Amino acid sequence: MYLKKLISLILFFSVTGIFAQVDSLKEAQKVEVRYNRDELRKELDKIFSDPSFNNSFWGVMVKSLKTGETIYRRNSEKLLHPASNIKLFTTAAAFDILGKDFKYETILLANGRIEKGVLLGDLILKGSGDPTFTNKFCGGDAKKLFELWADTLIAKGVWAIEGNIIGDDRQFDNNRYGKGWNNELNSQWFSAPAGAISFNENIVEIKVTPTKRNFPADITISPNTSYVIINPKVVTVDKETYTDIKITRDYNSNVISISGRIKENSNIYIDYVSIDDPTTFTMTVLKEVFENKGIRISGGAISINNYSKRIQEENLFPLYKHTSINLTSIINEINKNSNNFFAEQLLRTIGLEIYNLGSAENGIKALRELLDEANISPDDLVMVDGSGISLFNLVSPKQIVALLSYMYNYGNFKDFKASLPISGIDGTLADRMSNTIAEGKVFAKSGYNTHASSLSGYIRTEMGELLAFSILLNNYLVPTSLANYIQDNACIKMVNYKRN
Incomplete structure (x- = not known):
């Protein structure tokens, strides 16, 4: 009993200390003080020496894009896990290789x-990796796009298909997940599989609604499709019991088990689960939509990999071609909202464009030329995916700043900078640095993974000077909110930088 009380006291004072530091940072953010270079260095040293991170590792670099001088560095050449900051490399390469006006075509x-x-x-859907068949980019309902396709076929006089609906996904390889991804997380929405043919970001929405006490809860999925099998085991409990729901999908399966309890009269519980085999998932939903629109289909919905007959390409003729939104809008989604699925699709698209096969390996291989142009040795970093999910990725703050400098000097800087979240305004920084002098002046990509936090991008100082910066943090054990406050406070100091 004494030991339990002692542990409780230690935890209480530790957490209390953390939140006290957070409060002090909030107060510091209200103060507007101009710092010359030496003063700024001292302030940043103080911030990154916070004792809450004694067991952690900070890597930081700040560079003036006006003069090219390094204003601050701390372990700037050390390789660290960058989390979602790896998306900066993916999106910069996409602008550089594909061009801002690039669009996907699905036929x-x-x-x-x-x-x-x-x-x-047979009706064949030939995909090229378009990630935008989603509710967000299809008027709130991704199925509307397939309904449009059905209407187009009907307008052409096609009311029946005496064959299969086949998904041709051969533009991408069959490695759906990134190198080093945790198989235990493959059912999570944030690590959905990639594919040349995809729908709804390859996830389904699960809604659990309470009913009467001791009765099974109502469970619905969206999109409502026979491709997913639900194993429901959620019961409605009294108001005094807390909601506890577990949702799992077995590896290489589309059986989703939903178990636990939901409190009577509580709000609807919503979660998202990835699916297995994006091509068959997409073709199943497409077939269901076509049939609901009155098109009779005698065959099944299958992937071309499961089709035994040889298809003569010269005998095919197009019925409809869908063109996506432009690359700039896709990159905005990746950087503003840190969309992992979009990033993985884009990396493979880069590989497809250069090497005629969409794979993560080909995409990364194509990036090497960009890295050389940015004075970054491709052999001095490790990049294995496009999103930053993999803990195998290793990049230094100096390399990230070099990339940011390259985009400023030679790349599509206007659109690249505009794709980044803005402090206190939008994206993943909408709730950070608001109501401070830094609001609207930090344009940066945030990142988070297991014991890793990052923030890299551009800062417009109060004096109008543009800085490129990178802050990487690894091996921390304190709440991520405190890591965010440290990063934010450093940005506020940088905004107040002035030249001597």
Whole structure:
């Protein structure tokens, strides 16, 4: 009993100390003091020497884009896990290699002649990796896009398909996940599989609604599709009991188990789960939409990898071509909202553009030329995915600042900078540095992974000077909120930088 009380007291005072430091940072943010270079260095040294991070490792670099001088450095050449800051490399390369006006094309092809409203053969969907078949980019309902396709076929006089609906996903390889990804997390929405054909970011939405006490809860999925099998085991409990729901999907399976309890009269519980096999998932939903629109289909919804017959490419003819939004809008989604799925799709698209096969390896290989141009040795860093999920990624603050400097001097800086979250305004920084002097002056990509936090981008000082900076933190054990406050306070100091 004494030991339990002692542990409780230690935890209480530790947490109390942390929040006291956070409060002091909030107060510091209200003070506007101009710092010359030496004063700024002292302030930043003080911030990054916070005792709460004695067991952690900070890597920092700040550079003036006006003069090229290094204003501050701390372990700037050490390789650290950058978390989602790896997206800076993915999106910079996309602007550089694909161009801001690049668009994906997805084509519906007929494998047979059309007679009296009947396609005498298969309908083939040829994908190129378009990640935008989502609710956000399809008017709030991703199925609306497939309904448009159905209407187009009907307008062309096609009312029946005497064959299969086949997804041709051969533009990408079959490695759906990044190197070093944790298999235990593959059912999570943030690590959904990549694919040349995808729908709804390859996730489904699960809604659990309470009913009467001791009765099963109502469970719905969206999109509502037969591709996913639900194993529901959630019961409604009395108001005094807390809600506790567990949702899992077995590896290489689309059986989703939902178990636990939900409190009577409580709000609807919402969660998201990734699916397995994006191509078959997409084709199943497409077939269901077509049939609901009145198009009769005699065959099944399958991936081309499961199709036994050989398809003669020269015999195919297009029925419809869908063109995506432009690359700039896609990159905005990646950087503003740290969209892992979009980033993985984009990395593979870069590989497809340069080496005719979309794979993470080809995408990273294509990045090497950009790294050389940015004076970053490709052999001096480790990049294995496009999103930063993998803990195998290793990058230094100096390398990130070199990339940011390259984009400023030679890249599509206007659109690249505009894609980054803005402090206190939007994206992942919407709630950070608000109501401080730094609000609206920090344009940076945040990142988070297991015991890793990062923030890198550009800062416009009060004197109008533009800085490139990178702050990487590894091996911390305190709440992430405190890491954010340390980063934010450092940014506020940088905003107040003035030249001697």
